[in-house]
Amino acid sequence: MAYISLDQVVKRYQMGEVTITAADHISFDIDKGEFVIIVGPSGAGKTTVLNILGGMDACDEGTITVDGSPVSSYSSRQLTTYRRYDIGFVFQFYNLVQNLTALENVELAAQICKDPLDAGDVLRHVGLGDRLNNFPAQLSGGEQQRVAIARALAKNPKLLLCDEPTGALDYVTGKSILKLLQDTCRQQGMTVIVITHNTAIAPMADKVIHVKNGRVDRIDRNPSPTPVEEIEW
Numbered sequence: 122m123a124y125i126s127l128d129q130v131v132k133r134y135q136m137g138e139v140t141i142t143a144a145d146h147i148s149f150d151i152d153k154g155e156f157v158i159i160v161g162p163s164g165a166g167k168t169t170v171l172n173i174l175g176g177m178d179a180c181d182e183g184t185i186t187v188d189g190s191p192v193s194s195y196s197s198r199q200l201t202t203y204r205r206y207d208i209g210f211v212f213q214f215y216n217l218v219q220n221l222t223a224l225e226n227v228e229l230a231a232q233i234c235k236d237p238l239d240a241g242d243v244l245r246h247v248g249l250g251d252r253l254n255n256f257p258a259q260l261s262g263g264e265q266q267r268v269a270i271a272r273a274l275a276k277n278p279k280l281l282l283c284d285e286p287t288g289a290l291d292y293v294t295g296k297s298i299l300k301l302l303q304d305t306c307r308q309q310g311m312t313v314i315v316i317t318h319n320t321a322i323a324p325m326a327d328k329v330i331h332v333k334n335g336r337v338d339r340i341d342r343n344p345s346p347t348p349v350e351e352i353e354w
């Protein structure tokens with residue numbers, strides 16, 4: 122059985138009289154340590170899938186299994202534990218606490234985990250060894266995203282979920298963030314899922330899941346993924 126498995130997952134949103142089927146029988150598998158990209162146009166259902174996989178929302182039909190556990194039949198209490206211990210999140214706009222330093226932001230997240238990594242060590246790993254005591258406002262966008270990635274990794278999660286992690290960054294900085302995610306996947310065996318609009322970066326992934334109108338349109342596998350520094354777009 123795959124490390125992560127979605128089988129016929131359906132999610133509907135009721136908007137007054139209208140029902141929107143944001144995820145329409147979505148199925149895919151992900152292996153441990155895989156780098157996966159989910160691509161598709163705006164409104165395709167990418168964030169919906171990520172929210173369901175991350176335990177922030179429940180699906181209406183289908184099953185989700187992560188590391189042998191039936192996430193789709195979890196109670197809200199079990200989902201809280203799952204989000205807290207098993208999932209690292211990285212968002213487009215970093216979502217750092219502005220009045221805490223880089224180190225304190227990472228320590229804060231580490232406090233609610235079972236087996237956290239050392240906050241300073243993780244910040245050094247993401248290249249911020251000399252910025253530990255800076256506040257978010259004193260850091261560039263790329264540096265703030267590195268803090269957010271460190272915060273997610275310090276939890277030592279089973280799965281790193283990234284929703285448009287380079288959406289607010291320029292080309293070079295965005296590329297360096299993708300390199301950090303790719304290196305983390307390869308060097309630590311971390312399972313990483315990245316949502317993006319940018320189909321050009323597809324060659325860097327082990328697996329590319331194309332989503333369209335709430336459905337999986339196609340799944341591509343790259344037997345030998347390209348290092349992101351060799352991709353131009």
Ligand SMILES: Nc1ncnc2c1ncn2[C@@H]1O[C@H](COP(=O)(O)OP(=O)(O)OP(=O)(O)O)[C@@H](O)[C@H]1O
Pocket residue numbers: 134135136141142143161162163164165166167168169170
């Ligand atoms: N909480 C919600 N309530 C109602 N409709 C929603 C909700 N969340 C998403 N939707 C709808 O579900 C569909 C899929 O949205 P989703 O955010 O998953 O797409 P997306 O592929 O992530 O798009 P984008 O790239 O623009 O973020 C859209 O039609 C959206 O309007």
